[in-house]
Amino acid sequence: MFRKLTPYIFLCPAILIIGIFVLLPMASALVISFSDYNMIEAHRFVGLDQYRRLLKDPFFWNALGNSLLYLAVVVPVLSFAPIFLAALVNRKLPGIAVFRGIYYLPVVTSLVVTGLMWKWVYEENGALNFILRNLGLVDDPIAWLATPSVSLFAVMAVTVWSGMGFYMVIYLAGLQSIPKALYEAAELQGVSRIRQTLFITIPMLRPYIALVAVISSIAAMKIFDEVFIMTRGGPLGQTETLVFFVYQNAFVEFDMGYASAAGIALFVATFVLSILNLRLTRDAGHAKR
Amino acid sequence: MTSIALKGLKKKYGSKHAVRATDLEIASGEFIVFVGPSGCGKSTLLRMISGLEEVTDGRILFDQVDVTARPASKRGVAMVFQAYALYPHMTAAQNLSFGLRMTGHSAEEIARRVERAVKILRLDDYLNRKPAQLSGGQCQRVAIGRALVQQPRVFLFDEPLSNLDAELRGSMRVEIAALHRELDNTMVYVTHDQLEAMTLADRIVVLNDGRIEQVGTPLEIYHEPKNIFVAEFMGAPRMNILPGIVVEDGGLFLLLDSNQKIPLAGGPGAVDVGDRVSVGVRPEHVASSRASALEMRVDFVEQTGAMTHYFGRIGGHEFRMASSEERQCRPGERICVGFAAERLHYFDAQGQRIGAEARR
Numbered sequence: 001m002f003r004k005l006t007p008y009i010f011l012c013p014a015i016l017i018i019g020i021f022v023l024l025p026m027a028s029a030l031v032i033s034f035s036d037y038n039m040i041e042a043h044r045f046v047g048l049d050q051y052r053r054l055l056k057d058p059f060f061w062n063a064l065g066n067s068l069l070y071l072a073v074v075v076p077v078l079s080f081a082p083i084f085l086a087a088l089v090n091r092k093l094p095g096i097a098v099f100r101g102i103y104y105l106p107v108v109t110s111l112v113v114t115g116l117m118w119k120w121v122y123e124e125n126g127a128l129n130f131i132l133r134n135l136g137l138v139d140d141p142i143a144w145l146a147t148p149s150v151s152l153f154a155v156m157a158v159t160v161w162s163g164m165g166f167y168m169v170i171y172l173a174g175l176q177s178i179p180k181a182l183y184e185a186a187e188l189q190g191v192s193r194i195r196q197t198l199f200i201t202i203p204m205l206r207p208y209i210a211l212v213a214v215i216s217s218i219a220a221m222k223i224f225d226e227v228f229i230m231t232r233g234g235p236l237g238q239t240e241t242l243v244f245f246v247y248q249n250a251f252v253e254f255d256m257g258y259a260s261a262a263g264i265a266l267f268v269a270t271f272v273l274s275i276l277n278l279r280l281t282r283d284a285g286h287a288k289r
Numbered sequence: 290m291t292s293i294a295l296k297g298l299k300k301k302y303g304s305k306h307a308v309r310a311t312d313l314e315i316a317s318g319e320f321i322v323f324v325g326p327s328g329c330g331k332s333t334l335l336r337m338i339s340g341l342e343e344v345t346d347g348r349i350l351f352d353q354v355d356v357t358a359r360p361a362s363k364r365g366v367a368m369v370f371q372a373y374a375l376y377p378h379m380t381a382a383q384n385l386s387f388g389l390r391m392t393g394h395s396a397e398e399i400a401r402r403v404e405r406a407v408k409i410l411r412l413d414d415y416l417n418r419k420p421a422q423l424s425g426g427q428c429q430r431v432a433i434g435r436a437l438v439q440q441p442r443v444f445l446f447d448e449p450l451s452n453l454d455a456e457l458r459g460s461m462r463v464e465i466a467a468l469h470r471e472l473d474n475t476m477v478y479v480t481h482d483q484l485e486a487m488t489l490a491d492r493i494v495v496l497n498d499g500r501i502e503q504v505g506t507p508l509e510i511y512h513e514p515k516n517i518f519v520a521e522f523m524g525a526p527r528m529n530i531l532p533g534i535v536v537e538d539g540g541l542f543l544l545l546d547s548n549q550k551i552p553l554a555g556g557p558g559a560v561d562v563g564d565r566v567s568v569g570v571r572p573e574h575v576a577s578s579r580a581s582a583l584e585m586r587v588d589f590v591e592q593t594g595a596m597t598h599y600f601g602r603i604g605g606h607e608f609r610m611a612s613s614e615e616r617q618c619r620p621g622e623r624i625c626v627g628f629a630a631e632r633l634h635y636f637d638a639q640g641q642r643i644g645a646e647a648r649r
Binding site for chain 1 (some may be wrong): 370391
């Protein structure tokens with residue numbers, strides 16, 4: 001009897017922590033999303049009113065649009081660019097470990113620090129404008145974070161910069177798991193390096209690409225820190241993402257019921273995306289076999 | 290068909306010599322096997338011939354043409370790897386044709402070559418399967434097929450059977466021998482398995498510590514090993530080596546450290562009283578003999594069915610006997626063993642063979 005219970009006893013602490021800090025808040029968010037609640041007055045049940053509000057709210061659609069655009073740009077970049085970086089640091093060159101460390105540095109740097117640093121880089125008299133003006137590429141400095149047409153892309157660049165090292169390490173593991181003999185066999189057959197990359201490396205990395213796509217998609221949907229530190233959703237809501245929209249309604253407007261409804265919408269979107277990605281991952285796994 | 294010549298070929302990794310100055314002539318159409326223990330440099334030598342490994346010094350000639358600086362893809366060699374090196378995301382058929390498709394061969398040419406390889410290696414049944422769906426033996430057949438479709442001048446095999454179980458190794462060995470008979474190509478084969486070397490090779494190259502110890506036909510290597518290393522490495526169970534001092538006692542004898550004597554009648558004339566000499570005798574040439582004064586203490590007995598192997602010691606030295614008779618023997622038991630004087634191999638204090646010519 002005790003033997004049968006042993007695994008559950010070991011699982012208890014984790015289940016307890018996940019239950020208290022994840023499942024319970026999720027359940028209460030679902031309950032709150034059906035109510036009007038401002039953290040001071042008592043809950044008032046309003047049925048699906050908050051969800052109806054969401055559907056009619058242009059700010060919600062704007063935030064959802066921004067999050068999806070974030071996803072559409074950042075995920076492909078983060079799924080493919082680190083492959084080249086990994087290929088670069090996979091070479092056996094003297095001091096290559098130092099480069100691996102340098103590329104990984106942004107991953108272990110706090111996003112608050114990263115955000116502040118990039119805010120300075122993007123300043124009108126910051127480093128980026130200084131370089132562009134000296135190269136003669138622009139005449140007048142660009143207000144990267146204050147210009148509606150470029151601000152979201154400027155924030156995206158920070159996400160890409162800070163995530164690149166992490167995905168590079170995943171691809172590096174992938175590259176190192178490909179047996180050297182596959183390339184040697186191809187070399188003896190006269191297959192060029194480019195074709196070796198296209199027809200051996202990329203197909204062999206498919207499970208890793210799928211994994212990176214899943215992780216980076218979920219991360220992209222949850223973007224908050226960069227936005228909070230650098231733009232606070234501005235200018236004119238151009239960088240307002242779904243999570244920032246939830247934060248804004250919950251902790252600035254104290255409209256908890258509405259924020260919870262938006263949170264549930266975010267959860268559904270992320271959930272659908274994860275299922276889709278998992279399916280792709282499974283297909284990639286099959287392709288490998 | 291292509292002949293290969295290695296002239297002073299060397300490979301160093303830092304200060305470590307992987308292959309020391311090596312000279313070797315491989316005749317056109319010959320099946321040559323490099324054999325030796327792990328780390329002896331046999332795979333490095335093969336990889337230098339293929340062009341996958343850079344040469345530190347020396348030259349490689351194919352049909353008297355220097356190919357040392359020629360890249361692997363331009364040498365006209367095909368290689369079969371130990372771990373198959375099949376592309377896991379491609380079917381067997383795609384694996385076979387990959388190299389040809391990537392190098393601009395016409396569809397008809399590819400189909401013709403693949404069809405021939407499929408026929409020779411009987412691959413029809415699993416052409417549409419991926420490597421993960423194939424057994425080790427099937428994978429290796431596809432890998433050989435992939436080498437075959439390249440129509441190379443030279444086939445290189447890098448321990449191709451090491452990942453297979455014993456039974457499959459035996460059948461694949463027969464297939465590779467048949468393939469050589471059919472194609473008549475020059476084949477260079479690396480193995481650490483002396484049975485593979487003996488059964489497949491036209492000539493065997495025994496390597497140790499980056500240098501060639503002996504080159505010869507399988508039977509030359511077996512019957513006339515040039516030194517103690519070759520004598521012990523080739524043959525299973527390995528050759529018994531008994532060191533001692535030559536003494537005179539109404540004839541020449543080898544006095545062992547256990548004070549037992551082995552008569553040297555019929556031995557080489559080059560030994561003299563007081564010389565430190567080792568004699569070698571293969572376990573299959575040893576028999577239990579009441580007439581002999583040489584006593585072996587048995588440690589354990591191994592039954593293989595056809596043969597019984599007795600492992601034990603004579604004095605302080607390991608001694609083995611392989612016999613077709615199933616004799617009951619308990620560990621610790623002492624048995625008298627004997628052998629014909631003409632079966633003895635003689636080695637000097639440096640481990641080099643004495644009187645090889647005299648024994649031919």
